[in-house]
Amino acid sequence: MKTTSLVSPTEILRKYNDTFDQPTFGDQYDKVYDGVYYFIRNEGKQIRPLLLMLACDMLGGDIDKALNPAYAIQMFHNSTLVHDDIIDKSEYRRGQLTVNKKFGRNTAIMAGDMMFIIAYEYLLNHSDNSNLHQILKIFNQTAVKIMEGQQIDLEFENRDHISEDEYLSMIECKTSVLIAASMEIGAIIAEASEQNCHHIYEFGRNIGIAFQIKDDWLDVFGSAELTGKKIGQDIVRNKKTYLFVKALQLANEEQKIKIDHALKQTDDNKKINKVLELYHELNIQGHTKEKMNYFYDKAFHHLALIDIDPYRKESITEITNQLYTRKK
């Protein structure tokens, strides 16, 4: 096992950001790039590339070799967000207008497509031919899963009943496989053992599910001052969150009728209050925390099984906990 010294998350993100948004591809006079650069220059939390590079570093790999795959993962993630925003008719993302809102739907479709190609281009720039095919395979399979997840999410909008398992399987596809794949790719670049690759993947998959349930939880139980968002927006939009799915699962006939009534409320505040009332009655806060913690614990069980010196796991543990306990 390699015992290179560890690189701090701050240093990793500095390296990553020093080069990520530099125009290095295509004909810069083409307007489709306006949409691309507009979006990628406002980067969000950069969770996936950070976790990819941290995983690589933790397992003794050279983080310089992880840069191109990290760009690829983030660019692909961005590409799915741009198309998502068209599908959801979203107007804002990361505190600015969405690409569809600013440049129009057509340019947004093409900007998303372009970002997708650029993601593959970054992968091809990855110089290590010995694992390129393996990384491309993981990348592709992950992309397929994400599209499947998107489609399932879209169908949920038109369905009354969604089981807890269906919901969990949807967020696994839509959110957590990309986090899992990021970390596995980092491990592959570090030439980690098959066992360690497996455990880091499972760590990412489970923590990704926990993150998503936490997102759902924050919408309702996060404090507005801390999240910077109005609470209950998922309720207003009738979003099928973990909380909502769980509430419907636990509700008796009378409570189901109450939920139905609540959803038909046209006044947003009344709607939020009615649904919250039911959530309290059904102890949804408790059930949701329990599920989050289940996946959180499962994730750390896999991290514990990674066969390296425990001190090397400190950075990932710390960053994960920061993300998990974040207020927004």
Added chain:
Amino acid sequence: MKTTSLVSPTEILRKYNDTFDQPTFGDQYDKVYDGVYYFIRNEGKQIRPLLLMLACDMLGGDIDKALNPAYAIQMFHNSTLVHDDIIDKSEYRRGQLTVNKKFGRNTAIMAGDMMFIIAYEYLLNHSDNSNLHQILKIFNQTAVKIMEGQQIDLEFENRDHISEDEYLSMIECKTSVLIAASMEIGAIIAEASEQNCHHIYEFGRNIGIAFQIKDDWLDVFGSAELTGKKIGQDIVRNKKTYLFVKALQLANEEQKIKIDHALKQTDDNKKINKVLELYHELNIQGHTKEKMNYFYDKAFHHLALIDIDPYRKESITEITNQLYTRKK
């Protein structure tokens, strides 16, 4: 140089079609695949995979090795068409409803994305690691060019003046680079020399431009009985075709005013007739034929420079001429 016996175009397409539309990827219960399979089962002319495999065969390669890249090229082409149809709000393609019309815009966005991933998946299934990286690079660069071309085409809609060079550069990106890349990939699989790869690429690039100008020409000068389409539809839709761009380039002030007037006609037939009148005055038919022939000749100049026994070029010559003299 290899001297394997040649495979007929019919046999090539049979091989190709035997396996192309078999579900071999993803979770078939996911509805996003409905859009994918709906579109790919109605295959169109399959020009690109055919030319890829013919180029491979011509240069002595094993066409079985060309199958996965041929699927990839066609799947990618399909993916761009599905997104194009959203952008153009098209209702019909290949004689059936477009994916956006049949499944809705959101599923069409995702189906296009999915086809794009599947295209890469086919490339990864290509077993020859010695040239996979090279093929992926060509594929990516081509995809980037196509997106750039799409964006330029979109911008043309909002511009009054487009130069002939701008128009030719747009169709080169949007149409001909994919034909060129298909044939170059076929040549690479056949392990052709760098010179031969270059000439087959230039053959494809130039013949692709000739094909597109021919398409523009057929809309106006093709006979309705032979093309099966009403003539002048590009005129009705104010499409910036080669004919239109050329007409504006050659028109004097008086004729420009006439074109302006014609475009403002609300009666379709009157509009077509007015524009046709101008086209006759300016000999647009003659100029367009001249330009088509220029690119056709340039293409065959490059085919002639390919250093193989001339009889091996017969199939590609024949198919190209069939496509070039086609009535629709």
